[in-house]
Amino acid sequence: LEAGWIRAALNEMKLDGLDFLFIENIGNLVCPAEFDVGSHLNVVVLSTPEGEDKPLKYPLMFRVSHAMLINKIDLLPYLDMDVETLRKNALGVNPGLKIIEVSAKTGQGIDRWIELLLSERENLIGKKE
Numbered sequence: 001l002e003a004g005w006i007r008a009a010l011n012e013m014k015l016d017g018l019d020f021l022f023i024e025n026i027g028n029l030v031c032p033a034e035f036d037v038g039s040h041l042n043v044v045v046l047s048t049p050e051g052e053d054k055p056l057k058y059p060l061m062f063r064v065s066h067a068m069l070i071n072k073i074d075l076l077p078y079l080d081m082d083v084e085t086l087r088k089n090a091l092g093v094n095p096g097l098k099i100i101e102v103s104a105k106t107g108q109g110i111d112r113w114i115e116l117l118l119s120e121r122e123n124l125i126g127k128k129e
Helices: 003-011 059-063 073-078 083-093 110-125
Strands: 043-047 067-071 098-101
Touching (some): 059 083, 083 098, 098 110
Parallel strands (some): 043 067, 067 098
C-alpha cells in the first residue's frame, strides 16, 4: 500500500462519525516499513511465537513504529521466548517505542491498548465530548 492509494480509497468512503481507521499493510515485517501510507500512528504487532529477535532482523519496522503490541502473551508459558529480551531488542532500535503486552484470548493489555489509541486520538484532534 502507498499513501496515494489510501487517499483514493478515503475519498470513496463515508468517514463521518469515525474516530479511528485502521490500515493494515502487507502482513510481514519487511515491506510495510518501506512505504508511508499517511497514517498518524504506526503500530507493529509481534506475536510471541515469532521470537525476540525480530527487532534485530527487521529494524526498520520497529524504527518507524510508535508502538509495539506483543500479541499472544498468554502463550508465554508454552514458548521458549523471553519478553524482556524482546523489549531490550526493540528499545535498542527505537528507545521511544511504547510496548504493550496483549492477549485477545484473555483480554490482558487490551485496556492499555485502548488507552493508547484514545490518547493519540486526543493529541491529534482533541478530546471527544
